[in-house]
Amino acid sequence: MRSRASIKGHPIHPALIPFPFAFLVGALAFDAAGVFMDRPAFWTTGAYLALVGVGAALVAAIPGFIDYFFTVPPRSSGKARATKHMLLMLSAVAAFGVAWILRGESTARPGMLQLLLKAAGAGLLTIGGWMGGTLAFRNQIGVDHRYARAGKWAEASVSSDSDGSAIVARSGELEIDQMKLVHVNGRRIVLGRTAEGYVAFDDSCTHRGGSLAGGTMMCGRVQCPWHGSQFDVASGAVKAGPAKEPIQTFRDEKKGDRLEVILKP
Numbered sequence: 001m002r003s004r005a006s007i008k009g010h011p012i013h014p015a016l017i018p019f020p021f022a023f024l025v026g027a028l029a030f031d032a033a034g035v036f037m038d039r040p041a042f043w044t045t046g047a048y049l050a051l052v053g054v055g056a057a058l059v060a061a062i063p064g065f066i067d068y069f070f071t072v073p074p075r076s077s078g079k080a081r082a083t084k085h086m087l088l089m090l091s092a093v094a095a096f097g098v099a100w101i102l103r104g105e106s107t108a109r110p111g112m113l114q115l116l117l118k119a120a121g122a123g124l125l126t127i128g129g130w131m132g133g134t135l136a137f138r139n140q141i142g143v144d145h146r147y148a149r150a151g152k153w154a155e156a157s158v159s160s161d162s163d164g165s166a167i168v169a170r171s172g173e174l175e176i177d178q179m180k181l182v183h184v185n186g187r188r189i190v191l192g193r194t195a196e197g198y199v200a201f202d203d204s205c206t207h208r209g210g211s212l213a214g215g216t217m218m219c220g221r222v223q224c225p226w227h228g229s230q231f232d233v234a235s236g237a238v239k240a241g242p243a244k245e246p247i248q249t250f251r252d253e254k255k256g257d258r259l260e261v262i263l264k265p
Helices: 014-015 020-038 040-071 077-103 112-137
Strands: 157-158 165-170 178-182 186-194 197-202 216-218 221-223 231-232 238-240 251-256 256-261
Touching: 014 020, 014 040, 020 040, 020 077, 020 112, 040 077, 040 221, 077 112, 157 165, 165 186, 165 251, 178 231, 186 256
Parallel strands: 157 178
Antiparallel strands: 165 256, 178 186, 186 197, 216 221, 221 231, 231 238, 251 256
């Protein structure tokens, strides 16, 4: 029920992560043990583990890239963290890949340079993995945290007319306290329904840029899932911190059986 649940908010990404970690760290362990104990079978095993680990890391990176470009809110602290996480993990995989290339034959004894590269890669994996955990649990990337009666996650991309208006939903599409994320010409707008009617507001929390569409809406307020800031969905006013600036709201009108949002003042 996260955004585009078939490819985002999926269980695939976290399920794949343990494999490259196990293979790559295992490659370092077997190489080091083989050199220390002078056991060729150990460092040969380490060479194959490194090769499989790099391949597994590249496979795991595919859903990671999807989350980075489509799930992580733009212009947010989570995006900055995700960028650092991506660079760390790519650097780690590159370190193991270069070590494997420099080694040549799988049966060749690993030199000090290869061991140092793998040790550096393992360190980068550790830091990147910690940041990935922060993305999953603090920024709730790829985590289904929808509340009761929130409905199935809805997301759509539409274009606005020259006057700044855009048809965003059918009039009966949402129930009370349900929300829908709409991309209007690339801008993220949340359409919600309260007991008083429909509302439309900017998706980005003014504190750290968390996605309000992934938060909770009830009693005329929306709460950011990252740090708990609350906003009045009709006026955009801050009702609870740590946010200090209001969110932008937009006018909406009913056009037959369709709902229209007006982005221009």
